[in-house]
Amino acid sequence: MDRDVRPYHEAFAAFWHPVAFSSELGERPLPARLLETDLVVWRSESGVAATQRYCAHRGADLCGGTPVADGLRCAFHGWTYGRDGRCVRVPSQPAAPIPDRARLASYRCIERYGLVWVCLAPEPAAPLPEWxxxxxxxxxxxxxxxxxxxxxxxxxxxxxxxxxxxxxxxxxxxxxxxxxxxxxxxxxxxxxxxxxxxxxxxxxxxxxxxxxxxxxxxxxxxxxxxxxxxxxxxxxxxxxxxxxxxxxxxxxxxxxxxxxxxxxxxxxxxxxxxxxxxxxxxxxxxxxxxxxxxxxxxxxxxxxxxxxxxxxxxxxxxxxxxxxxxxxxxxxxxx
Ligand code: FES
Ligand SMILES: [Fe+2]
CATH class of the missing domain: 3.90.380.10 (Naphthalene 1,2-dioxygenase Alpha Subunit; Chain A, domain 1)
Structure with a gap:
């Protein structure tokens, strides 16, 4: 392939892509796959959120987790992650500091036109369509x-x-x-x-x-x-x-x-x-x-x-x- 051509994922990561119809995203988190990246999408108190799909602790599928007031709680051991992907609670040792590495990759996620959109790059390269x-x-x-x-x-x-x-x-x-x-x-x-x-x-x-x-x-x-x-x-x-x-x-x-x-x-x-x-x-x-x-x-x-x-x-x-x-x-x- 032509050496100037960027890998597919890299070329399109900075655009908004839909991952769900808003009407499908209720109380349960939903799985999504975008540019070969597995995501979990959920509704938080401050809007929709998207992070990596698998728990940083021991790899449980966060689609089986529960949205709670301060984030998404994993069903395996109850670790809870905020919209920014940081772990905010480790119930098995509540008094200990939370390890720095206890975080999920998190992505920009917004809701518009009845769709939930995700951008995998830190900054979107273009706005949503105007409808x-x-x-x-x-x-x-x-x-x-x-x-x-x-x-x-x-x-x-x-x-x-x-x-x-x-x-x-x-x-x-x-x-x-x-x-x-x-x-x-x-x-x-x-x-x-x-x-x-x-x-x-x-x-x-x-x-x-x-x-x-x-x-x-x-x-x-x-x-x-x-x-x-x-x-x-x-x-x-x-x-x-x-x-x-x-x-x-x-x-x-x-x-x-x-x-x-x-x-x-x-x-x-x-x-x-x-x-x-x-x-x-x-x-x-x-x-x-x-x-x-x-x-x-x-x-x-x-x-x-x-x-x-x-x-x-x-x-x-x-x-x-x-x-x-x-x-x-x-x-x-x-x-
Ligand atoms: S695997 Fe998620 S809390 Fe343990
Ligand atoms: Fe056609």
């Missing part, structure tokens, strides 16, 4: 079950951003096999991301004798580097909504995607329709994505053949490759 519509009370939100796919986060994003596959892979859900040509579109830089807009004649399948119909949908893609995309759908026959795909890199070849939609709360049955149809659509993507080779996200364009219709995934890959090399992000270069 004001999720915080002004105007939209309802529905999550999908977690998507645990054997695919790199970068490949996942490239599938989400791929315009040319819609008419092939999504035949039967919303793809329109009659529209295989991708009209020229532009990719604009955003701070920390990319934006593109296309029109797509989505084809709804025939249901209960209702004939299939074409809906010219305006699709706006907004990427926040490294692994987040918001897709805004503006159909003419249905309501506007947006889907959010946030891929969390478990390792270089595996990701867990937190996928959800926002919609106007007056749309009746949106959540049921969305979950059912989106799971069918994503299953079509998963079959392709998990079978791609190589599994790791390629950092150059040498091993594959790219054409102009692939512009958005190309510009995305160029940006991720720059991040791997520690280079500043340049704007799109193809016209």
């Amino acid at each position: 004001p519509e999720l915080e002004d009370g105007s939209q309802a939100v529905v999550p999908l079950p977690l998507l645990d796919w054997d695919v790199s986060a970068g490949r996942m994003l490239e599938i989400v951003l791929d315009v040319a596959h819609l008419s092939w892979v999504h035949d039967g859900t919303f793809g329109n096999p009659a529209q295989t040509e991708v009209p020229a579109y532009a990719v604009e830089p955003l701070p920390g991301g990319l934006r593109a807009q296309i029109r797509y004649p989505a084809l709804s399948p025939s249901i209960d004798g209702v004939p299939p119909r074409v809906d010219r949908t305006t699709l706006t893609y907004e990427v926040t580097f490294p692994f987040t995309a918001r897709l805004h759908f503006k159909p003419t026959l249905f309501y506007t909504h947006a889907v959010y795909a946030v891929a969390s890199p478990v390792s270089e070849v595996k990701m867990r995607c937190f996928y959800f939609a926002s919609y106007h709360p007056k749309i009746r049955n949106f959540a049921d329709m969305f979950v059912k149809s989106e799971l069918a659509i994503l299953e079509q993507d998963r079959r392709v994505a998990e079978a791609q080779s190589p599994k790791a996200h390629p950092l150059d364009f040498a091993g594959e053949v790219h054409v102009k219709a692939d512009l958005l995934p190309i510009e995305y890959r160029r940006a991720v490759a720059a991040l791997r090399r520690g280079q500043p992000l340049a704007g799109p270069v193809m016209e």
Whole structure:
């Protein structure tokens, strides 16, 4: 490999990645794996917290522990750790000083947009995406079950951003096999991301004798580097909504995607329709994505053949490759 390319973990440690939906994190701590690091995530009195998963004392799994007033208490011998990872109590010898080494690696952890986010580096290199519509009370939100796919986060994003596959892979859900040509579109830089807009004649399948119909949908893609995309759908026959795909890199070849939609709360049955149809659509993507080779996200364009219709995934890959090399992000270069 190119000597400038930083190890995967190092290149992405300084970004925020989701490790849980807020709704899943109740009284029990949760396990998470991020960039090959095992974590335990829990709710403390002062907010969410994330530390190394295994107890510094004798390696017990802290996911079996209990959140208490001053931290997380291990189930094995009751050692308790604060949010900063320091051990604050050793019940077997309460009067003795606590050894310095009795501490867990601890990580920045925040809760926003219904997700718990962790940054493994001391300082984040970029802020969270800006999704004001999720915080002004105007939209309802529905999550999908977690998507645990054997695919790199970068490949996942490239599938989400791929315009040319819609008419092939999504035949039967919303793809329109009659529209295989991708009209020229532009990719604009955003701070920390990319934006593109296309029109797509989505084809709804025939249901209960209702004939299939074409809906010219305006699709706006907004990427926040490294692994987040918001897709805004503006159909003419249905309501506007947006889907959010946030891929969390478990390792270089595996990701867990937190996928959800926002919609106007007056749309009746949106959540049921969305979950059912989106799971069918994503299953079509998963079959392709998990079978791609190589599994790791390629950092150059040498091993594959790219054409102009692939512009958005190309510009995305160029940006991720720059991040791997520690280079500043340049704007799109193809016209
Ligand atoms: S292993 Fe956790 S307190 Fe002993
Ligand atoms: Fe797709």
